[in-house]
Amino acid sequence: MxxxxxxxxxxxxxxxxxxxxxxxxxxxxxxxxxxxxxxxxxxxxxxxxxxxxxxxxxxxxxxxxxxxxxxxxxxxxxEGTHLVPHDRFERADMLRWMFFEQYNHEPNVATLRFWMRWVGEDNFSDLQRALVPVKQEAGKAALALMDEHLAERDWLTGHDLSLADICLYAYTHVAEDSGLFTLADYPAVRRWIERIEAEPGFVAMEE
The missing domain is CATH 3.40.30.10 (Glutaredoxin)
Structure with a gap:
């Protein structure tokens, strides 16, 4: 090994x-x-x-x-690379966005992707069916917050790509897989996605 x-x-x-x-x-x-x-x-x-x-x-x-x-x-x-900002505030801000991803973004955008594509509506429990519109609205709010933030900057924190961008990119770029989000509604997010995909060394998700 x-x-x-x-x-x-x-x-x-x-x-x-x-x-x-x-x-x-x-x-x-x-x-x-x-x-x-x-x-x-x-x-x-x-x-x-x-x-x-x-x-x-x-x-x-x-x-x-x-x-x-x-x-x-x-x-x-x-840790110790260019993906983690050296500036103390920017490093904390990176963590803020990583926490946001896990608390506000992933539980809604990612969960709906899994439910719609892998579980299937025909197999939903009553609780899942009731939660779909709730999670859709929460996911839209998360994407809108990102879009507003990225409208005036290239990256989520600092002046360069960081882990904050990578962690939020993962489920954002496939948000439409659930059929419940439209990335065209978030033009700044779409431009940000394109910037990440143009980074040297970028690899696409495999399914």
């Missing part, structure tokens, strides 16, 4: 993709191990005992250490 970090992942997940994208932009090699979450492969006794007791991916394995939570894994890879 190589000495590279190992990414335990499901390729269609934006949370897994953001780690791959961070590694690619930094030219950091990683080994990939795939799991099919739809077949319960992250809920097996072996996975729970050796990879993540929470039964979720992504998990970044570094030697004998296992690091769950996608944004933490991105930070591990990027």
């Amino acid at each position: 190589s000495d590279w970090p190992i990414l335990h992942e499901y390729a269609a997940s934006g949370n897994c993709y953001k780690i791959r994208l961070t590694a690619a932009l930094l030219e950091t090699p990683i080994e990939r191990r795939a799991y099919d979450i739809m077949k319960g492969e992250t809920r097996t006794p072996d996975f729970l005992a050796t990879v993540n007791a929470n039964g979720r991916i992504p998990v970044l394995q570094v030697g004998d250490h296992f690091l769950p939570e996608s944004n933490a894994a991105c930070f591990y890879l990027a």
Whole structure:
């Protein structure tokens, strides 16, 4: 086995993709191990005992250490690089956007993508059906906030690409997959997406 970090992942997940994208932009090699979450492969006794007791991916394995939570894994890879601002305030602002992604953006935009594409409306529970319009409005609010912020700047924080951009790009660029969001409504976000995709080393999401 190589000495590279190992990414335990499901390729269609934006949370897994953001780690791959961070590694690619930094030219950091990683080994990939795939799991099919739809077949319960992250809920097996072996996975729970050796990879993540929470039964979720992504998990970044570094030697004998296992690091769950996608944004933490991105930070591990990027610490000390140009993707983490040196300025104290900008670094804290980067974290602010990463927290925003996990609390305001991902639970709405990403969850609806998964529900609509992988679960399917015919299989929704009563709770899921009731939550769709709530999450749609919350997702639109998150995208609108990003659009307003990016209307006057190229990147979410500072003057260069940072982990804040990578972490929010992962699910933003596929927001339309759910059929519930229209990126044309957010022109500044669309321009920001194009800037990220023009970065040297950029790799697309695999599905």
